[in-house]
Amino acid sequence: MSWLALFFLGTFTGLLAGIFGLGGGFLLVPLLSALGIPVAEAAGTSLIAVWFSAIAGSSLNWLKDKFDGGKSFQIAFLGIPAAQLGVVVSNLFPDRLLKLIFAVLLLGMIYLMNLRQQLSEQETDIKLAPSPPTPGATGRKFYWWRYASIGAVSGFMSGLFGIGGGLIMVPLQLGFLAETLESAVANSLGAMVAIAASGLIGHAWRSEVLWIPGLCLGAGSIFGAPLGSYILPRLPNGLVTTAFRLLLLILSIYMVRASWASGWV
Template sequence: MMTQVSVSSIFNVLHFFPIGIVVGIISALLGIGGGLLYVPALSAIGASPIQSVATSLVAITFGAISGTIQNWQMNLLKIEAVLLLTFPAMLTTEIGVGIANALPSKWLLLSFAGLQITAIWLINLKTQLQQENKKAVKIDLSQSNVNSTPILKTQGIGLIAGVLSGLFGVGGGIVMVPLQVLLLKMPIKQAVQTSYGAIILISLWAVSHYVIADSTNVLIIPGLMLGLGSLVGANFGARLLPKLSDHLVRFLFTYLLIFLAGYMSFKAFIL
C-alpha cells in the first residue's frame, strides 16, 4: 500500500504550475479531460492513488469555471439544464468517493487505467457526433430548452457522472457530453456548455467528501497550481491545434491514452 505524502515531500509546490501548463496544452490539443491527465501526473511525482484522484478534482474545477464564465458572458449557459445534471450527480458523488476510499490502491489504479481505455472510445464517439452535427441541418437552438429535455434521461446522465467524478477524479464530462447528444439529441456545443457548468459543482462536492473522509487526501495548493497552469496551457494549445493535422491529433490522442493506461497498470503492480 503506497503511503500518503505531504506537499513538500512530493515536489516543490511551484513546480506544479508548469506541470499544469503541460496538461493544459495536451488537453486542448487532444480534447482530453484534465482528470485523465492530472491523476497520472500526480501519481508520477509521488502522490498516493487516492491523493491523485482527490487533488485532480481541485484542478479540473478551474477549467470548468473558466469555460462557464465564457459561456455565461456569451449568454450560452442554460442554468436549468445544468441543474438537472448537477443535483442527481451530487447524490451519487459520495458513492464514487466511498468506492475510491474502499478500493485497495492497486485496484483503484487498474480501474483508472480501464477508464482511460474506455475514454478512447468515448472521445472518438464525441468527435463522430460532432462531425454529424456539422453535417446535419442547423437546429433552432431556441427549441432546445429545458422544457423539451427528457428530465429522467438527464438525471440518469447526472447520476452516472457523479459516480465517475467521485471515483476517478474526473469531472464527468467524458460521459455527460456524448450521452447528452445521444440520448437527449442535444447539439454538441450545447452539451459541452452544459457539462462545463455541471462540472464545477460536481467536482467541488466530490472534493468536500474527500476532505470529510480524510483531509490529507486533498492537496489543495498543488491542485490550485495545477489548475492555474492548465488555464495558461490550454490557451496555448488552442492556438497550436489548427496547425496540426487531424490524423496526427488522433494518433497522439489514442497512443497517449494507451501509454498512460499502461503506466497506471504498471504502477498498480509495483505497489
Template sequence: MSTAELIVLATGGLVSGIMAGLLGIGGGVILVPILVTLSYTPIQATATSNLAIIITSVSGSIQNWRMGYLDWKRVIYLGIPAAIFAQLGVYLATKSPPYILLILFGILLLINIYLVQWRNRLKTSDRATQTTFNPFIAKITTGGAGGLLAGLFGVGGGVIMVPLQMLLLKEEIKLAIQTSLGVIVITAISATVRQAYEGNLLLMQGIVLGCGGLIGAQISTRALPKLPDRVVSVIFRSFLGILSLYIFYRAWLSYQGS
C-alpha cells in the first residue's frame, strides 16, 4: 500500500465517520466508491467497507452510550433480523457480476437522495395521523432491510433503517439515528465474518479506513449534529448525486471489460 493510497483511505475513512455520526449511516456510500476508484473489485470494496464500518460504528455508538443516548434494547431488537439478512445480502453479492453490483449500488445512491428528504419530512409530520404498524413486523422489516443492504453493498444500512424507524416505529429522528448506528455494529460484524470466509476481505485497507472513521465519528457525534438539518441534508443529497453518476460510469467500464 503506497503512501498516496494510505492518505486517500485515511481521509475517506474520516469523512465516512463524520457522516456516520451525523446521519446514522455506516459510511459505505463513501467507502465503496473510494475502494473501487483504487482499482479494487466491487466485492472486495463491499467486504472491506464492512470491516471499516465495524470500527466506525463502534466508535460512534460508544460515544452515544457515554452521553446516555443509546438504548441497547432497541438495538438488539433491530440487530437480530439485521444480522440474519446480512448473510443473505453477502450471498447475493458473491453471486452477482461486478457491473451489476455497481449498477445496483448507483441506484441505491439515487434512492438515498429521496430517503434523506423523506426522513426530513417525517421529522416535521404529525405522527398522530400516521398509520400504526405491528411492532414485531415493523422491527423485522426495519432491521432486515438494513442487514440486506449491509451484506449486498457494504453499507451500514442506516440510510434505510433511519426513515423506516420513523415511519414504522414512530421514533424521533435523533433516537432513530443513534439506534441505527448501534444496529450497524451488528450488521457489519455479520457481513464481515461471511466476507472474510469467502476470501474477499482486504484487512489492512479496512483497518486504515476504520481508523479514519473512528476519529470522524467522534467529531460528528459531539459537534456536527448542531448544524442546521437543512444544510446537512442539501450537502448530503448533492454528494450522493455526484457519487451515483461516478458509480454508473465505473459500472459501464466494468461492463465493457467483462
C-alpha cells in the first residue's frame, strides 16, 4: 500500500477508535493480518499508532488538568515489564494460534464493554445519591498494587497483540478501584504512553516493526481520533454500542477464519 493509503487507513481506524473510545490496535492488527503480515509483526507496527494516540490523548488531558501522573505511573510500573513478556510470548506460538487467541480476546472485549457500561451506570447512580463513599487512605499500599496488577494484565496484552488496553484497564479501575469513568480513561491513556513504548521497543528489538507503514498509520490516527471523539456525542449511544459489538464479532470471525486457513486442518 502507498504511504497516502496507509495514512487514510490510519485516519479511518483512528476515527472508529475515537467513536468507540478505544485505541486503534484492535482494528489495525486484523487489517494488517489481512495484508499477509504475521500477528507479531502486526502487533509491533500497531503499537506505533497506539503510542501516538496515547501521547495525543494524554497531552489533551494534561492541558485540561485531567492528567494524574501518579496513578498512571502505578499502572505502568508493572505494565512496562509485562509488555516485554507479551512480546516474548508472541514469538513462542505459531501465527495461526495467535490469530485464534486474538479472536477470543475480541469476544472477551464484548463482555468487558458490557461490564464497562454497567459500571458507568452504577457510577451515575452513586453520583445521584447523597454523600457517596470514597476510598479511604488506610489502603494506600493495597490500592497501589491493584493499580500495578491492572497494568500488568494490560501490558501483557499490549505486548502480545499490539492493542492499547484501555478496554481492559478502564472496567477494572471502575470495578476494583472506585475510579470515575473520566479518571479511569485518563489514567489508562497516561499509562499506555509508557506501556506501548515498552512493547514497541521489544518488537523493534526483534525486527518486528514496519516503521514507515506504522508511522503513516500513527500520523493518520492522530487526525482521526479527535474527529471520532467529536462525532461520538452526536450519535445515539445505542447505535454506537451495537455497532461496536457487531464490529468486534466480525473481526473475531475473520481472525478465526484466518487461523483456520493458516493450517489448522
